[in-house]
Amino acid sequence: MIQNKTIGAILLIAGTAIGAGMLALPINTAPNGFILSALAFLICWFFMIIAALLLIEVNLRFKGEKDLISMVGATLGLWGKVIACIAYLLLLYALICAYLQGSSAWFTKILEEFNISAPPLLSISILVLVFSTIIFYGTAAVEYLNRYLVLGLVITYMIMISSSLPKVEYPKIAAWQSANLSYTFPLIITAFGFSVILPSLTSYLDRNAKALRYAIIVGSFIPLVIYLLWEFVALGIIPVTGPNSFQTLVEHHDNGTGVAIALERLIGGNWITQSSRWFAIFAILTSLLGVSLSLFHFLADGFRMHKTATQSFSTYQRLLLLIFTYLPPLLIVLIYPAGFGKILSFAGIFVAVLLGILPALMAWYHRYHSEKPSKASYQVFGGKVLLIIVMIFFCYITYLEIASCLVYPSP
Numbered sequence: 001m002i003q004n005k006t007i008g009a010i011l012l013i014a015g016t017a018i019g020a021g022m023l024a025l026p027i028n029t030a031p032n033g034f035i036l037s038a039l040a041f042l043i044c045w046f047f048m049i050i051a052a053l054l055l056i057e058v059n060l061r062f063k064g065e066k067d068l069i070s071m072v073g074a075t076l077g078l079w080g081k082v083i084a085c086i087a088y089l090l091l092l093y094a095l096i097c098a099y100l101q102g103s104s105a106w107f108t109k110i111l112e113e114f115n116i117s118a119p120p121l122l123s124i125s126i127l128v129l130v131f132s133t134i135i136f137y138g139t140a141a142v143e144y145l146n147r148y149l150v151l152g153l154v155i156t157y158m159i160m161i162s163s164s165l166p167k168v169e170y171p172k173i174a175a176w177q178s179a180n181l182s183y184t185f186p187l188i189i190t191a192f193g194f195s196v197i198l199p200s201l202t203s204y205l206d207r208n209a210k211a212l213r214y215a216i217i218v219g220s221f222i223p224l225v226i227y228l229l230w231e232f233v234a235l236g237i238i239p240v241t242g243p244n245s246f247q248t249l250v251e252h253h254d255n256g257t258g259v260a261i262a263l264e265r266l267i268g269g270n271w272i273t274q275s276s277r278w279f280a281i282f283a284i285l286t287s288l289l290g291v292s293l294s295l296f297h298f299l300a301d302g303f304r305m306h307k308t309a310t311q312s313f314s315t316y317q318r319l320l321l322l323i324f325t326y327l328p329p330l331l332i333v334l335i336y337p338a339g340f341g342k343i344l345s346f347a348g349i350f351v352a353v354l355l356g357i358l359p360a361l362m363a364w365y366h367r368y369h370s371e372k373p374s375k376a377s378y379q380v381f382g383g384k385v386l387l388i389i390v391m392i393f394f395c396y397i398t399y400l401e402i403a404s405c406l407v408y409p410s411p
Contacts, residue, residue: 006211009201013219015150017194019287020099021187022227023280024341026234026259028187030246033176034235038228040181041188045224047356047393048192052216053380054359054390055195059202060209060377061366067199068354075362084358085302091193091350092295096329098343099288102256103127104333105340106281109257121334128330131288132322135296142293146286153282160263160275161229167267168236177240186348186401187341191227194220195355196294209378238262253339256284295325349401356394360387 029037058071066074069088073081104123111118118126134141198216205211239245244265249258260280264273305317313321363380364387380386 005205006215009205009211009215010219010222012197012201013194013215014222016197016290017192017220017223018226018283019191019290020102020256020280020284021191021287021344022230023102023256023259023283024187024254024344025191025227026231026238027246027249027254027341028345029184029231030235030238030240031176031178032181032184034173034231036176036181037184037231037235040184041224041227041231043181044185044188045192045220047390048189048195049216049220050380050382050386050390051356051359051394052195052198052220053213054363054387055198055355056202056209056212056216057378057380058359058362058366059199060207065199065203068196071199071362072358075365076358080358080361084354087350087354087358088298089295091347091354092291092298093329093332094343094347094350095291096288096295096326097332098256098340098347099284099291100124100127100326100329101333101337101343102284102340103281103288105255105257106277106284120337124330124333128326131292132326134289135292135322135325136318139293142289146289149282149286149289152278153286156275156279156282157226159271160279161233163269163271163275164233164237164263164267168233170236172239173232173236175240182396182400183404185397186352186404187345188348189356189397190344190348190351192220192223193351193355194223195359207377213378234259234263237266253337254341256280256340258340292325296321299324346401346405349398352394352397352401356397357391360390360394363387 029040032040055068055071058075059066062071062074069081069084072084101124104120104127107127108118108120108123111123134145198212201215202212205215238259241247244262249262252258257280260276263276299321300313300317303321305313305321364384367379368384382389
């Protein structure tokens, strides 16, 4: 039974990590080339695993079920809980902003193929209406639709990668223009943001520390391989400069369509064209559905709208929650149309705080400052030195993205 549950946990971790964020990764990492970018991925993957294990360590110190926000509140007090709530809320809003922009860009492009012109406000409003309707009908409707979207994502990814690999130019794989790995970290750690589901997996795996550790390592390794294959294809085909290049995508503020369209134009062929296009669409839609549902329930908890076993949310409650779910990101996208990748990179600040700094702080508190230290059934190796290194790394990522926003503000 525990083996079957561990496999399920691995798939849940991998599925949570893999999403639309990977569409922006090649643009962000292109100047470093594939080899140096792979090193950046390995560094971020390692630190996200350590932070995830620290979160499990803290979670196992509590009896019963505790979500991330509750753990922070119980460990770091009211101010810690406030910081966690703000970081979580802003992370979800940032992700929805990026996914709305990406999905509306594809929607506009599809309409253009039928000679229909749609302004950004109309495209985004139609999508918000469609997704609001799906979320309105509840988790069951979202999960049902998501099954087919995930299936489409898997099929189109496999077709795209297998069709593109023969077209990779190996001199491009070895080439690089800069060696500044750190500026790619904020976006990369966002692509490994699977730790939000770990408190749920603790109960799912019957608080088995060994199974949890195995699920985290293997479950996060799957998206690492998928991301590196995606990087290998994109960086091995798309040039850094010139027509249909990464430089062009950066200058035009990629909206989530850039890499797929560049692959279409450079390779051609119906298989590449359709698979890359639909892969990007499925990636964005699955991510938008999942994040929207998470924010919907987070807001419901914040507004104390708790449904019971016999009674669901009222129509008024659902409409109110949908307004607060989609109206703020809709306004942000329309007023402040930053690039798809830039918004995702900015979300890295909240990932660093929520899933990196806070787990290390909570582990430090429980180990060294708690007046009544709880017995640890599992403890991550490394002691104080590792905790300090983890906190420095994620604080550095936060600094990098804040500094980037101040020095290079988006138009």
